Amino acid sequence: MQIGILGGTGPAGSGLATRLASVGHDVVVGSRSAERAGEVVDGLHARWEGRDLSIAAADNAGAAEAELIVVATPWDAAWTTAKSVRGQLAGKIVLSMANALVRVGHEFQPLVPPRGSVAASVQAAVPDSEVVAALHHVPAKELGDLDHPVESDVLICSDHPEAKARCMELLAEMHDLRPLDAGDLTQAAPIEAFTAVLLQLNVRYKTRVAVKFTGLDDI
Amino acid sequence: MQIGILGGTGPAGSGLATRLASVGHDVVVGSRSAERAGEVVDGLHARWEGRDLSIAAADNAGAAEAELIVVATPWDAAWTTAKSVRGQLAGKIVLSMANALVRVGHEFQPLVPPRGSVAASVQAAVPDSEVVAALHHVPAKELGDLDHPVESDVLICSDHPEAKARCMELLAEMHDLRPLDAGDLTQAAPIEAFTAVLLQLNVRYKTRVAVKFTGLDDI
Numbered sequence: 001m002q003i004g005i006l007g008g009t010g011p012a013g014s015g016l017a018t019r020l021a022s023v024g025h026d027v028v029v030g031s032r033s034a035e036r037a038g039e040v041v042d043g044l045h046a047r048w049e050g051r052d053l054s055i056a057a058a059d060n061a062g063a064a065e066a067e068l069i070v071v072a073t074p075w076d077a078a079w080t081t082a083k084s085v086r087g088q089l090a091g092k093i094v095l096s097m098a099n100a101l102v103r104v105g106h107e108f109q110p111l112v113p114p115r116g117s118v119a120a121s122v123q124a125a126v127p128d129s130e131v132v133a134a135l136h137h138v139p140a141k142e143l144g145d146l147d148h149p150v151e152s153d154v155l156i157c158s159d160h161p162e163a164k165a166r167c168m169e170l171l172a173e174m175h176d177l178r179p180l181d182a183g184d185l186t187q188a189a190p191i192e193a194f195t196a197v198l199l200q201l202n203v204r205y206k207t208r209v210a211v212k213f214t215g216l217d218d219i
Numbered sequence: 220m221q222i223g224i225l226g227g228t229g230p231a232g233s234g235l236a237t238r239l240a241s242v243g244h245d246v247v248v249g250s251r252s253a254e255r256a257g258e259v260v261d262g263l264h265a266r267w268e269g270r271d272l273s274i275a276a277a278d279n280a281g282a283a284e285a286e287l288i289v290v291a292t293p294w295d296a297a298w299t300t301a302k303s304v305r306g307q308l309a310g311k312i313v314l315s316m317a318n319a320l321v322r323v324g325h326e327f328q329p330l331v332p333p334r335g336s337v338a339a340s341v342q343a344a345v346p347d348s349e350v351v352a353a354l355h356h357v358p359a360k361e362l363g364d365l366d367h368p369v370e371s372d373v374l375i376c377s378d379h380p381e382a383k384a385r386c387m388e389l390l391a392e393m394h395d396l397r398p399l400d401a402g403d404l405t406q407a408a409p410i411e412a413f414t415a416v417l418l419q420l421n422v423r424y425k426t427r428v429a430v431k432f433t434g435l436d437d438i
Contacts, residue, residue: 216428
């Protein structure tokens with residue numbers, strides 16, 4: 001599948017681009033600046049030389065031409081960026097992975113966007129698209145390190161059951177990620193906010209945590 | 220230690236009472252009605268006959284006499300119940316475990332109390348006490364089943380570091396629970412809200428999930 005990543009030059013976007021390309025997808029990393037996207041993509045190809053990853057660079061409008069679109073911008077740019085390519089996103093699945101967080105002193109605190117979550121804001125910006133929220137808790141750096149698996153559960157929610165199911169299939173292709181159906185887009189609010197707790201644990205314990213649920217062994 | 224549980228007749232409170240008594244603490248289960256508390260405690264003694272659990276019954280004012288107090292009421296009674304025994308709670312650690320949730324159709328949704336979390340509301344109700352938030356994600360029924368361990372991480376947050384440390388020690392006595400320092404009471408908001416996601420998974424997958432974090436193996 002061709003997958004475009006809006007705002008794909010940060011750790012989360014480029015990590016996801018790398019991981020998706022590693023399982024055979026054609027990924028387009030988008031950015032406000034196509035030049036910046038080109039630099040990041042060159043860096044990914046250099047790092048993973050010999051792996052033959054299909055990752056191209058474009059501006060966000062170019063990335064929005066893909067079949068499935070990921071919004072990986074910082075949270076305060078998610079609404080604007082999605083809206084700027086609303087026409088191209090119509091009828092497509094749009095995966096939102098941003099979290100609204102702020103660092104206050106040594107503490108990460110969740111912010112509550114006016115619609116409750118970044119994903120709900122994105123859905124409002126592109127009402128003709130099917131927004132799915134996922135991947136908030138997966139550590140970005142680990143996602144981009146193909147030498148190591150990322151053992152993590154991935155909570156997915158959406159108001160569009162078929163789009164959710166398709167994203168669950170996509171994520172399941174990345175071994176060691178276990179997608180879990182967490183309900184409709186209402187749940188993006190607590191899922192996004194919980195990311196602050198994970199970052200807090202990372203600071204406190206000098207590590208990078210991921211979430212695994214017990215009681216789901218046979219899923 | 221003597222531990223009083225306000226609103227301790229529900230699944231969470233009675234489960235915690237059982238588990239705390241099983242590791243040697245003297246527990247007082249409180250309720251608005253001492254008679255109701257007596258019935259529940261009789262039931263616990265009958266269920267665990269031969270285990271010699273130290274669990275007594277009282278009204279909430281009686282339970283508030285203990286050294287450490289747990290608020291296990293439904294979330295919408297937590298503020299009022301804590302405030303009603305404010306004098307007795309002064310100078311003590313008060314552990315808040317309630318989550319503000321509502322069931323809408325088949326979906327559990329988190330509610331945001333005016334102060335952001337139930338725990339922050341309780342802290343405001345008893346400003347002379349040291350409120351610690353914990354145990355939101357541990358399945359209540361499993362907590363009360365002494366025949367089986369409850370393998371779960373327990374996120375703990377508080378504005379009072381010493382009270383937090385003391386609660387972490389207390390929880391660590393219950394084998395298979397791993398207490399984790401999640402920062403100050405700000406974090407109670409995302410921790411409480413995330414409980415809705417866990418309940419959602421329980422409904423969707425017909426199970427009872429608990430949270431374990433990867434990346435913390437040597438804690």
